[in-house]
Amino acid sequence: MRGTDLDAVIALDAAAIDHNHTLVPLISAPAVERCASRRYWAGMRRRRDSRAFVAADGKALLGMLCVDVRNARNRRMKIRRWVYLHSLYVEPRARGRRIAQRLIRHALAWAQRHGAGGATLEMAANNDAARALYGRFGFAVQEVMMARRLRQSALSARGADPGAKVVR
Numbered sequence: 001m002r003g004t005d006l007d008a009v010i011a012l013d014a015a016a017i018d019h020n021h022t023l024v025p026l027i028s029a030p031a032v033e034r035c036a037s038r039r040y041w042a043g044m045r046r047r048r049d050s051r052a053f054v055a056a057d058g059k060a061l062l063g064m065l066c067v068d069v070r071n072a073r074n075r076r077m078k079i080r081r082w083v084y085l086h087s088l089y090v091e092p093r094a095r096g097r098r099i100a101q102r103l104i105r106h107a108l109a110w111a112q113r114h115g116a117g118g119a120t121l122e123m124a125a126n127n128d129a130a131r132a133l134y135g136r137f138g139f140a141v142q143e144v145m146m147a148r149r150l151r152q153s154a155l156s157a158r159g160a161d162p163g164a165k166v167v168r
């Protein structure tokens, strides 16, 4: 990412956050995520275990993908070192030109060169484009997170379900 304008990267990540919010409005809070994103990118140049891959047309940033290297703390973990992919975003006007495909290919090659034995990522379950894209690279669903809202007022006013016990 050398030479790339940090503000442009942060702007692209903000667009990625907003897009993700349209897919998972129940669990994401764009304003909070944008703050975390600004902190993340501000520390990016100091981190040796992260890399950002960008696609640019002159000075205009068209897409990006970020990779964090993670190491297992437990010796028994099957994979001792893996990468976590995040912040994949391609500007709407540049989509369908295999930019994401190229970013992923570069990121995975970089990960292999740095000794990673696996790669993980998270995505909205209904992000069909990303699912098809990552599927082409051999990614498969391993875990599913489910979510629902809980009404606070009704439960706290009447107390907990008498049939349920709380173990302390």
Ligand SMILES: CC(C)(COP(=O)(O)OP(=O)(O)OC[C@H]1O[C@@H](n2cnc3c(N)ncnc32)[C@H](O)[C@@H]1OP(=O)(O)O)[C@@H](O)C(=O)NCCC(=O)NCCS
Pocket: 016, 019, 088, 089, 090, 091, 094, 095, 096, 097, 098, 099, 100, 101, 102, 122, 123, 124, 127, 128, 129, 130, 132, 133, 134, 136
């Ligand atoms: C998903 C996204 C990154 C794809 O970027 P892109 O550069 O247009 O993708 P590519 O041109 O490299 O597409 C490669 C493959 O991905 C899949 N794909 C991409 N867009 C797709 C779509 N809208 N619907 C279904 N499959 C799609 C296809 O398999 C495609 O191959 P094909 O063109 O031979 O069919 C882009 O749409 C985007 O930025 N979306 C918003 C952010 C986002 O969802 N990020 C992923 C978070 S996990």
